[in-house]
Amino acid sequence: MACTLTLDASPPALRSINTTLDRDAFKKTIPVLAVRVPAASTGSLLKSDVMKKSLMDLPKLRSVLRDPHDDHASISQRTTTRFSDAPIRKPAALSPEVHNFLREQSATLVTHNVNLTYDYWTADEILHSILPEELCEGSPSGFAITGHLAHMNLNKEYLPYKHIIGQIILDENSIDTKYRFFQMELLAGEPNYIVEHHESNCRFTFDFTQVYWNSRLHTEHDRLVQLFQPTDVIADVFAGVGPFAIPAAKRGCAVFANDLNPESARYLTKNIVDNKVRHSFVASLVRASCEDGRDFIKRVVARAIDHPFPVYTGPKLSKMQEKEQKRRSKLAKSPLATEVALVDHFTAVKSSPRQAISHFVMNLPDSAIDFLDCFRGIFSGGASARDLGGIYANMPMVHCHCFTRELQPDKAEADIRQRVEGKLGHKLDEAVTLHMVRSVAPNKDMYCISFRLPRDVAFAQ
Numbered sequence: 001m002a003c004t005l006t007l008d009a010s011p012p013a014l015r016s017i018n019t020t021l022d023r024d025a026f027k028k029t030i031p032v033l034a035v036r037v038p039a040a041s042t043g044s045l046l047k048s049d050v051m052k053k054s055l056m057d058l059p060k061l062r063s064v065l066r067d068p069h070d071d072h073a074s075i076s077q078r079t080t081t082r083f084s085d086a087p088i089r090k091p092a093a094l095s096p097e098v099h100n101f102l103r104e105q106s107a108t109l110v111t112h113n114v115n116l117t118y119d120y121w122t123a124d125e126i127l128h129s130i131l132p133e134e135l136c137e138g139s140p141s142g143f144a145i146t147g148h149l150a151h152m153n154l155n156k157e158y159l160p161y162k163h164i165i166g167q168i169i170l171d172e173n174s175i176d177t178k179y180r181f182f183q184m185e186l187l188a189g190e191p192n193y194i195v196e197h198h199e200s201n202c203r204f205t206f207d208f209t210q211v212y213w214n215s216r217l218h219t220e221h222d223r224l225v226q227l228f229q230p231t232d233v234i235a236d237v238f239a240g241v242g243p244f245a246i247p248a249a250k251r252g253c254a255v256f257a258n259d260l261n262p263e264s265a266r267y268l269t270k271n272i273v274d275n276k277v278r279h280s281f282v283a284s285l286v287r288a289s290c291e292d293g294r295d296f297i298k299r300v301v302a303r304a305i306d307h308p309f310p311v312y313t314g315p316k317l318s319k320m321q322e323k324e325q326k327r328r329s330k331l332a333k334s335p336l337a338t339e340v341a342l343v344d345h346f347t348a349v350k351s352s353p354r355q356a357i358s359h360f361v362m363n364l365p366d367s368a369i370d371f372l373d374c375f376r377g378i379f380s381g382g383a384s385a386r387d388l389g390g391i392y393a394n395m396p397m398v399h400c401h402c403f404t405r406e407l408q409p410d411k412a413e414a415d416i417r418q419r420v421e422g423k424l425g426h427k428l429d430e431a432v433t434l435h436m437v438r439s440v441a442p443n444k445d446m447y448c449i450s451f452r453l454p455r456d457v458a459f460a461q
C-alpha cells in the first residue's frame with residue numbers, strides 16, 4: 001500500500017476549462033518499472049509475499065498485461081507485470097529478496113508506460129481537477145434519477161460550471177459502473193444471458209448483462225442470513241436480485257429489498273414470486289423497491305411503521321404437515337378446532353405486527369460507507385410524531401460491506417472504523433464485528449463491518 005499511495009494517478013489540473021469539456025485534454029502517462037515473465041509464472045508472482053508490497057494496484061487497472069511483443073496465441077506467451085513506479089523507479093531500489101525471487105522466475109525488468117485517459121477517473125476526481133480550488137470541497141456529485149432524467153441541485157457558486165458538471169456526471173454514471181454489472185463478450189454459444197441459478201435453496205433468474213451477480217459471495221450471503229432471527233425485519237439497501245433478501249424471507253424474516261437498477265428490481269420481483277416467499281396468499285414477505293439507497297434508508301423506517309409486516313407464525317408447513325395438522329384437529333373431536341386455529345392465527349397476525357427494522361444490509365462495497373450519513377436522524381425526521389423510542393427498544397444492526405487496502409487485520413479494522421465513524425459523525429462502541437469477506441486484489445480486501453446503530457445518530461435532530 002505504501003507504494004501505491006505515492007503513485008500520483010490523479011487527473012491533470014485543468015482549471016481554465018469552464019464551459020466545454022475537452023475530454024482529450026485528460027491524458028496522463030506514468031512510467032513504471034515492470035517485469036516480463038513467462039505466462040505460467042504469473043500466478044506464483046502475484047501470490048508471492050515477497051512481491052505483494054511491490055505490485056502496482058490502481059483502481060480499474062490490471063497489474064498484469066499480455067506482452068505485445070510476444071506471440072499472443074502460444075502457450076509460452078509471456079506477460080508483463082507492472083510494479084509501482086515510486087519509490088521503486090530504478091531496479092536498484094528493489095530489495096534483494098525481490099531480485100532473488102525474480103531470478104528464480106526467469107523474469108526480466110523493463111519499463112512500461114501506464115496511459116490514463118478521461119474515462120479512468122471518477123466524476124469527483126474530474127470535477128476536482130477543473131473547478132477552482134475553493135469550490136472543490138463539497139463539489140456536487142449527488143443526483144436523483146427519474147426515468148431517463150437526472151436531476152441535481154446546484155449552489156449559486158457552481159452555476160457558471162453547470163454545463164460542464166452535467167456532462168461529467170452524465171459521462172461517469174454510465175449504467176454499468178453504477179449498477180455494478182459486468183460488460184461481457186460472448187466467446188461461443190447463443191447470445192442468451194438470462195440464467196437460472198440456485199443458491200441457498202432458492203431459485204434466482206436474472207439477465208447477467210443487466211444486473212449484478214457474484215457467485216463468490218454465496219458464503220457471505222449465507223453468513224448474514226444465518227445471523228437473522230425468523231422474526232426479524234430486514235432492510236436490504238442494495239439488494240440486487242435478492243441473494244440476501246429471498247433466503248432471509250425463506251427463514252421467515254420480513255424484508256424490504258431495494259435496488260436502484262430497474263432491471264435488478266424487476267428480476268427481484270420475479271424471484272420473490274418464483275420462490276413463493278409469501279406470508280399468506282396475498283402478503284409477500286419481501287417488498288421490492290427501486291430507489292436510490294439514500295432515499296430508501298430515509299423512508300424505510302416510516303414504511304415499516306405505516307405498513308407493518310404480519311407477525312411471524314412459525315416455520316412454513318409443508319403440504320404433508322398441513323394435512324397432519326388438520327387430521328390432529330379432527331382427532332381432537334372438536335368440529336371447530338381447525339377454524340379456531342385459523343381465527344387465532346389471523347388475530348395474532350393482526351395484533352402483533354412487525355414494525356421495527358432489526359438489520360440493515362448494505363452490500364455496495366465501493367461506496368456503502370458513503371451512505372451512512374443518511375442514518376442521522378432517521379428516527380427523528382418524518383416519523384417524529386411517533387413513539388419510536390418504544391418501537392426501537394433495540395436499535396437495528398447495520399452490516400456494511402466495504403473495501404480496504406490495509407491488509408493487516410488490525411490496520412484494516414482501524415481504517416474501516418475510522419471511515420464509518422467519520423460518516424456517522426459518532427464513535428462506535430466496542431460491540432463491533434469485522435468480518436473479512438474475501439480478497440479482491442493483491443492489495444485490496446472486502447470486509448463487512450457490523451455494528452448497532454448508535455441511538456444518538458438515529459435520533460439526531
Ligand SMILES: C[S@@+](CC[C@H](N)C(=O)[O-])C[C@H]1O[C@@H](n2cnc3c(N)ncnc32)[C@H](O)[C@@H]1O
Nearest residue numbers: 178179212238239240259260261292293363364
Ligand atoms: C455489489 S451489488 C450487491 C447486490 C446483492 N446484494 C448481492 O449481494 O449480490 C450492489 C447493488 O447495488 C445497486 N446500486 C448501486 N448504486 C445504488 C444506489 N445508489 N442505490 C441503490 N442501489 C444501488 C446495484 O444495482 C447492485 O445491484
